[in-house]
Amino acid sequence: MIARTQYKPTADDLALLLALMRTGTLAEAAQRLGVDSSTVFRAVQRLEKRIGQRLFERTRRGYLPGELASALGTHAERVEAALEGARGELQCGSEEASGLVRVTTTDTFLQALVLPALEPLLAAHPQLRVDITATNEMVSLTRRDADIALRATKRAPEHLVGRQLGTVQVAVYGATRLVGRSRKPLDAWRWVAPDEGLPEHPTVRWRRKFYPKLSPALLVNSIGAVADAVEQGLGIAPLPVFLAQQRQGLRALSEPIPECETDLWLLTHPESRHLRRIAAVAHHRTWAEAHPTNFPSSSAYQAAAQSPAAAR
Known part of the structure; x- marks a missing residue:
């Protein structure tokens, strides 16, 4: 069950979430985001603390998204697509x-x-x-x-x-x-x-x-x-x-x-x-x-x- 929270995720939070969902590891997510693994690790902990529940299950295979992370990921992909579309409009005719x-x-x-x-x-x-x-x-x-x-x-x-x-x-x-x-x-x-x-x-x-x-x-x-x-x-x-x-x-x-x-x-x-x-x-x-x-x-x-x- 997804608990309610007052925290409002930012675009950076959603980018972090997508990177970790798509790669499953801190190292690969960090590479996609252009930061180091420790930065991603701290950012995930900080986001989970603000939301008040875990987003990922830590396993030997890597980070597995939970129910809330999956739900947020769907919205995050739409935000990502909208941002890319806006950038494209600015870059060309x-x-x-x-x-x-x-x-x-x-x-x-x-x-x-x-x-x-x-x-x-x-x-x-x-x-x-x-x-x-x-x-x-x-x-x-x-x-x-x-x-x-x-x-x-x-x-x-x-x-x-x-x-x-x-x-x-x-x-x-x-x-x-x-x-x-x-x-x-x-x-x-x-x-x-x-x-x-x-x-x-x-x-x-x-x-x-x-x-x-x-x-x-x-x-x-x-x-x-x-x-x-x-x-x-x-x-x-x-x-x-x-x-x-x-x-x-x-x-x-x-x-x-x-x-x-x-x-x-x-x-x-x-x-x-x-x-x-x-x-x-x-x-x-x-x-x-x-x-x-x-x-x-x-x-x-x-x-x-x-x-x-x-x-x-």
């Missing part, structure tokens, strides 16, 4: 966006989608700065580790606002110089696959389901690296169609694999999506123009019917 926007995506979408979309975006908003993190790890929008995420997933998380950009189809590919026009079954070829860093990737799950005895000859740490290895003739692998189509040396060995199909989403946090700098990036026309292309007709496949598993 009525149409132009400015400031830093942090985007997280994977190496696959970075090369094929994000980078091609940046030139017209930055030309339209010269005062905008974009910080891109390409990683397979899930970067948290809730913790504000990024402002926008471009991810392949079946559905957008409920706590985020999502915009579907397109469908990502996957098929098995090999280097033309390696596979030629051979009709060998897929499991007769040498395979390339993502390593243990992507154990739940749709292509990994599909391979283990339909080819449980197959052991890839080469493991790499990203889908982009898988495509590079396939292009070098080191083996075959399931690849996103839009990625494979950008490489002239690859040949499709299967039809699209339904089990591997996902949607591409552009995700933002509901409290920050209306900020001019974030909205300028999230809703720019280049995303619609640059989304992954559709898979070619079945006549383009070299061996569409050679493997029931690949054509399911």
Whole structure:
């Protein structure tokens, strides 16, 4: 139960609360606020004393927000968004966006989608700065580790606002110089696959389901690296169609694999999506123009019917 209090929290109090909620540790919160850990520790104690109850539970895992902290955090995010919006209005004209926007995506979408979309975006908003993190790890929008995420997933998380950009189809590919026009079954070829860093990737799950005895000859740490290895003739692998189509040396060995199909989403946090700098990036026309292309007709496949598993 949340007790009543006469204390009126300040903007600095709310910034402190958000920093500790999003990071969970004094050190990381201090880094975000530009102070030292002891300052954050004393500020939390002082705030809890003024309010008259604990905001965080201290555990071995760090600071866990209690009921009151969570409730205050919701309001604090709105205040944060309003302040950022006001600053944006002062920094630029009525149409132009400015400031830093942090985007997280994977190496696959970075090369094929994000980078091609940046030139017209930055030309339209010269005062905008974009910080891109390409990683397979899930970067948290809730913790504000990024402002926008471009991810392949079946559905957008409920706590985020999502915009579907397109469908990502996957098929098995090999280097033309390696596979030629051979009709060998897929499991007769040498395979390339993502390593243990992507154990739940749709292509990994599909391979283990339909080819449980197959052991890839080469493991790499990203889908982009898988495509590079396939292009070098080191083996075959399931690849996103839009990625494979950008490489002239690859040949499709299967039809699209339904089990591997996902949607591409552009995700933002509901409290920050209306900020001019974030909205300028999230809703720019280049995303619609640059989304992954559709898979070619079945006549383009070299061996569409050679493997029931690949054509399911």
